[in-house]
Amino acid sequence: MARKEPVVFFIGWNACINCGACVAVCPQDAGFISAFDTIAVNTPCDIVCMACEKICPVSTITHQKANERHETHAA
Template identity: 40%
Template sequence: MGYNIHLRFPENISTEPIVCNLTRKFDLDFNISKAQISSGREGYLILELLCSREQANQAKKYLEEQGIHVSDLAQSIIRDEKICIECGACTAICPTAALYMDKNRHLAFDVDKCVVCTRCIKLCPVNAIKADIGSVNE
C-alpha cells in the first residue's frame, strides 16, 4: 500500500541522506512526487511510501527523530455521487484522466488511475470531491 507524506527539512539537515537511510533501515520503496531541497535552506519533499502501515509508522517516527516535520497527505479521492452535478469541470484538470465523461456524458471516476493530486477538489463547484487523508496512524 502507498502512504503519501510531506516532509519539511530544517536547513541544517537539508543535504543529509535521510531518505536513503530510511529506505535501507525499513526496507521500503518510495516515489518522490515533488521536492525542493537546497544546501543550507529549508527544504520539502513529498513522498509516497510503498510499504505496510507498520513500516510507514516506523518510517515516520524515524524521520521525526531526525528533526523532520512529517505530515500526512491525502491517500485517496472520494466522489460523492449524491451531490455531484456531473458538470465535468474536474475532467479538465485531471492529469491522468481518472475523472472523465463516459459515452453517455455521465461523470466517471477510475480510482486506479488517480494519483491524488487533489486538483479536482479545489475545482468542484459543489464540493462533491473530497480527500480521504487515511492517516498512517489510524
C-alpha cells in the same frame, strides 16, 4: 522533498452535477475517469494536486489516503 502519499477520491454522488470539471482539470494520463464522467474513484492518485477537489462547483469530492482506505462509504 518527500513523495506525497497516494490518495483515493470519493464523490458524494448526491451533490455531483456531472459537470466534468474535475476531469478537465486533472493532470493524470488518459483514463483516470469514472463511469459517471468524474475523476476515477477506485484508483489511487499519486499526483495529489487536489485540483479536482478545488474546481468542483459543489465541493463534493473528498479523499482518503490510499493505504488507510476504509470501505465505510456507501457508493
